Amino acid sequence: MTELEVGFGRSCVLFKLAQIYPERNFIGVELEESKVNRYDWIARRYKNVKLIAGNITQIITMIEAQSIARVHIYFPTPVPNLRYIDADFVYELYRILEISGIIKIATDDLDYFRLIEELFFNSIWARMPWNHLEYERESRSLVGTGCEEQYSSKYYLECRKRI
Numbered sequence: 001m002t003e004l005e006v007g008f009g010r011s012c013v014l015f016k017l018a019q020i021y022p023e024r025n026f027i028g029v030e031l032e033e034s035k036v037n038r039y040d041w042i043a044r045r046y047k048n049v050k051l052i053a054g055n056i057t058q059i060i061t062m063i064e065a066q067s068i069a070r071v072h073i074y075f076p077t078p079v080p081n082l083r084y085i086d087a088d089f090v091y092e093l094y095r096i097l098e099i100s101g102i103i104k105i106a107t108d109d110l111d112y113f114r115l116i117e118e119l120f121f122n123s124i125w126a127r128m129p130w131n132h133l134e135y136e137r138e139s140r141s142l143v144g145t146g147c148e149e150q151y152s153s154k155y156y157l158e159c160r161k162r163i
């Protein structure tokens with residue numbers, strides 16, 4: 001089973017998940033190489049975490065179909081000309097997810113969130129109630145990232161891929 005985190009910035013959630021699920025694999029993709037370098041030495045201590053520097057819109061096309069069980073996207077850059085969540089990206093998400101795979105998104109930006117909701121308001125996705133991340137069950141935060149601490153997860157979406 002493999003999970004993917006997109007744009008982990010300075011708050012890679014994968015390390016917490018990798019400790020809980022040593023039998024799973026985790027891939028983190030981050031646009032800024034300096035942020036990947038910051039964590040690379042930690043990733044090397046885990047056998048099940050791989051970090052990749054690059055643009056997810058290109059990298060996602062290289063991911064095998066139906067190979068990912070869960071995708072985490074927390075506080076994607078909301079600036080309009082820097083957004084990457086669009087119809088093509090959501091199509092790629094659908095392609096890489098296993099049947100019944102999960103996508104989790106949290107943001108504080110209402111405008112971007114409305115757009116994201118529209119993209120997932122579709123019969124091939126089933127909207128689910130938010131399931132707390134395994135390491136946040138005892139806490140009030142949803143994802144425990146730096147951006148959540150700063151802006152709080154005002155809007156969040158969890159969807160399951162239908163057959």
Ligand SMILES: C[S@@+](CC[C@H](N)C(=O)[O-])C[C@H]1O[C@@H](n2cnc3c(N)ncnc32)[C@H](O)[C@@H]1O
Pocket residue numbers: 006007008009010011029030031032035054055056057073074075076077082084145146147148
């Ligand atoms: C606002 S930060 C959120 C960081 C972290 N997820 C959090 O919640 O604290 C957004 C991150 O997404 C990364 N990012 C933006 N566009 C990206 C893209 N096209 N591919 C991969 N990462 C991207 C940025 O470099 C940045 O680190």
